Amino acid sequence: MNPDIIKERQNATFDVEKLTYVLDGGLEKTKRRREIESMVFSDPDFEEEDPNFLSRSERYDQAVRKSAQMILKLREYGIADPEEIYCYKTMVQGNHHEAMGLHFVMFLPTLYSQCDPQQSKKWLPLAKSFQAVGTYAQTEMGHGTHLRGLETTATYDPATQEFVLNSPTISSIKWWPGGLGKTSNHAIVLAQLYTQGNCHGLHAFIVPIRDMSTHVPLPGIVVGDIGPKFGFNEVDNGFLKLENVRIPRENMLMKYAKVEPDGTYVKPPSAKLTYGTMVFIRSLIVGESARALSKSCTIAIRYSSVRHQSEIRPGEPEPQILDYQTQQYKLFPLLATAYAFSFVGQYMKETYHRISGDINDGDFSELPELHALSAGLKAFTTWTTNSGIEVCRMSCGGHGYSRSSALPDIYVEFTPTCTYEGENTVMMLQTARHLVKSYRQAKAGQQLSGIVSYLNEAKQHRVQPQPVAARPTVVDINDLASLVEVYKQRAAILVELAAKSIQQEIQNRKSQEDAWNNSSIDLVRASDAHCHYVVVKLFTDKLGEIGDIAIHSVLSTLALLYALHGITTNSGDFLQAGLLNVPQVHQVSVRIKELLSQLRPNAVALVDAFDHHDKKLNSVLGRYDGNVYEHMFEWARRSPLNATEVHESFHKYLKPLRSKL
């Protein structure tokens, strides 16, 4: 164990283990998580070569092997609870992804939810025994977030009682679905349904794409891998071009909508259920943000405690880089953010579970708010985490750029969350739509409930924000409740500003739609402020649940840092709205420096509490024992370029070059 990191742990003012229970949701959960972890990490069947040393094809190969292995192990251990499966999968994957992810996350759940009884009887056994390995083919080369724009067609032919599927243009080729390129032999294809000369919009069809025994693509199917990406190199995201592919009528998923044998179309009763799945997945992503950011902070903070560089006082030994104020200013606000997002993730999961009971009982009343919240928080947390990972990486100097640090992997595997399951700007605008609607309802005298209820108070605000010094400010910058209030008012003012911008545009003879587009910068800003308020509020609320005094104290410091840091980085908003005055903003900067010093002795303990196993982090910089350099050397020596002393290029190019000069 590195002596620096031992000393860091001795300096901690709280019990790390107890904080881990808080993060996991209780002692029992921590225990079970560790049991599952040790099943994976002590299992020789999951030992592997660092994917960074492999070619793309080898990486894919290793990922398929691990997925197959995992399926067997889950059965063997009898792990069936979805949360435990999720935990097991996370351990197996490490910093990478799984080749068969979409079979579990989309193919099976869609069969469960959209098959009629007869279809269930046929397809579920095939899918559960992996005779049918499937994916979900929605996105096309030319169409993503906007589903109505999808071009793939499924035309019903009553003569043969078949659907004929086609990709009528290049831009209609299915593009991106995970596991589509090489792994799957079936795909659930989203296509515009045509029957009896009419288009009935998007419907889902089970399309066999490869022969179930030879795995060779079927006639009319042009399928393959879409090529290397920034990350996700374990996954064969694929393309699928359909050329007059015929499937039986029964392959349309018919739980809701139907096509009768003669071609008569039968409408679905309601569409609200699919709504719930999106909310669920976006809520999960909030948790993923917390995980990615806490991993990155663990690596950067542990490394900063063992790395010595430059000098603060001449003649003295080089200090730990964690002693530099600039390093603390990079990392501690992100550490606070990782904690904030962990608690927000917990809240979203609990709320979803609470509400999904209501949904099953047919009560959708809370869904719109949760839908809006999950969209905005998905965008807010992934954007913050995305840039935060890179700050952590660059705070490690050159070594952060080495794949041995794991930070490049964490980044490239995380960054797609900003785009998938709803592009972030679109998500922010969805939340804004809910906020503006709520604002108008409040203005019309309706009493709002839930998180947006603060818009009830909006009537008191002025359109034109007041001069900064004019408003009396009673904010105590050391009091979290007071800061929550300030964030709330900022959100209220920015929602009002966006709504007024739309109004202004309409007064300038713009259509409703153009007015919306011409106000979208303000709308995104309003959503962002709303989400920021929610995060500060949930972090503060969480403190009320913490009984342990030492833990309560350190988490309060983190929450305060989170809130005050958000104020300095957005100080213009708070000044413009007259919520803080100039001396207060200056005090905030001074206070932040004090908080950094205050957190310094607990920094390593705070990342230890995330309890990321060394095998999960897979980072030479982030090792629990702090023995960075020897393991970096050992890792480098395993680099494939070191397999031979002399690379063949010397004989091929360098030696001949000399004779030509």
Next chain:
Amino acid sequence: MNPDIIKERQNATFDVEKLTYVLDGGLEKTKRRREIESMVFSDPDFEEEDPNFLSRSERYDQAVRKSAQMILKLREYGIADPEEIYCYKTMVQGNHHEAMGLHFVMFLPTLYSQCDPQQSKKWLPLAKSFQAVGTYAQTEMGHGTHLRGLETTATYDPATQEFVLNSPTISSIKWWPGGLGKTSNHAIVLAQLYTQGNCHGLHAFIVPIRDMSTHVPLPGIVVGDIGPKFGFNEVDNGFLKLENVRIPRENMLMKYAKVEPDGTYVKPPSAKLTYGTMVFIRSLIVGESARALSKSCTIAIRYSSVRHQSEIRPGEPEPQILDYQTQQYKLFPLLATAYAFSFVGQYMKETYHRISGDINDGDFSELPELHALSAGLKAFTTWTTNSGIEVCRMSCGGHGYSRSSALPDIYVEFTPTCTYEGENTVMMLQTARHLVKSYRQAKAGQQLSGIVSYLNEAKQHRVQPQPVAARPTVVDINDLASLVEVYKQRAAILVELAAKSIQQEIQNRKSQEDAWNNSSIDLVRASDAHCHYVVVKLFTDKLGEIGDIAIHSVLSTLALLYALHGITTNSGDFLQAGLLNVPQVHQVSVRIKELLSQLRPNAVALVDAFDHHDKKLNSVLGRYDGNVYEHMFEWARRSPLNATEVHESFHKYLKPLRSKL
């Protein structure tokens, strides 16, 4: 040609070709650049496979082949002017790097500048004929920016008249030098010189590391590749462990310092010359920032003009995504930044050339200012570009994540500039040191000249910034000269604030050094404001040189957008300092929206003017003809995973899995 992109070009209000001349520095320069480009792009010897389809070893192999090829071609065409070589190399490299880069950039120049006459006679012919292929080994595993901390030792043994080189610890292993792992047979090693029992600090030694004919590592040399990285996978960044390696006394570079045969150490006369090289390289990096950002903008803006998605007005066809205000708000400020940095790059190059004449004449008077400016601007431009590339990538939706977009490559090859040649935070603090020193001189009554001369006016400012509404503001937000003034005053106030923070800390009984560290957040902020001012000023100055009315008009709009966008993102600073009042900040937001609309018709023409050849961009999204989808499909089909219809993993894992369930 895609019809959308044709229409975009028809809408332009200026002559694209003429703007290209402005960016290149004149018609003649554009002509010559294109000549060199066509030499490379029409040369079948440089045709290559997309490196993204290759394994690491194949990538390295291809890079060595191209480097060897390039050396022959440069001789063949008689290209010897350093700027033309730089241009040629840039074309050959594309979005990647060169295996033998350090031989040209560091090994040869160091031999030229630090060999005594006898050494020159021996080493230059060897290096120029590539008998000796070399690199520059400075950074160690445990030591980067802080050179005095390097641990490698070179101990003189008068008995044999040799130096004995050692890596005494693991952290002293040389780590990161490009070309060290496999390519080079020599390295210039920086080591602590010991002779007659005394340490004389860092000196440079020529160390043979591989046998010149067999390329096998020499005794006592442990050398290899440091393993895969985020990017730079063409380059064999290497490690070097020295175990009692003996080299003759004559292998110490002796132009300045010397060791006599008996071990007597002779001091160098002055160290100021090496100072100049750093300034030069950092100035070059400013130009690299402009290039990387302009490439990214070219890709994102062209793609946004052919990509259609969602709807603004219901029932109408999907609009070009460039019509969304949020998309314009992401991309146009970055476009303006790319122009700003191009002109700053020009200025830095010109200034360096102007001053280096003085330096050769022994006049170092302007060097400290240029040194401080190049450090800060290197950090300012690389940080901005680094996050800007990612904004461009994510603005392309999912396809930005594909390697076919080239944006991942541009990012990973660019991001090390934030760390190498001086870590950015350290750079910002170097600039801050100059600013605080200048501020103190000004306060002491000394009249400053050059860019920092605005600190002469600092006396008028107050320590405590005034309440926002109190100061009379006469800023015209549409007048660039007025905005330059506002940026200047912001910089002055933030420099003063940082200086006062140091003073305050010292009054609280902190040592000078701790006071500095405890003020470093403020110091970085001051440097940032200073650089921001310089960029706004240089962009504005440049407009004065533009004669063409149409070009002057569009560049003025860009400059205004750059300046106003910087105000909104830092509005707290301007409000806090009382430089703008609340209604003005609100007006700035409104004005920015107008500027976005105003730039919209010229967006594609403005990126066309950067004149990045399709082969240089190597991006399916950024193609000049806008034919994105067909080429994406074609590219994907060449992916190595598509070489076989059925991947072997099916037979190895998936099929067997079924029988086990």
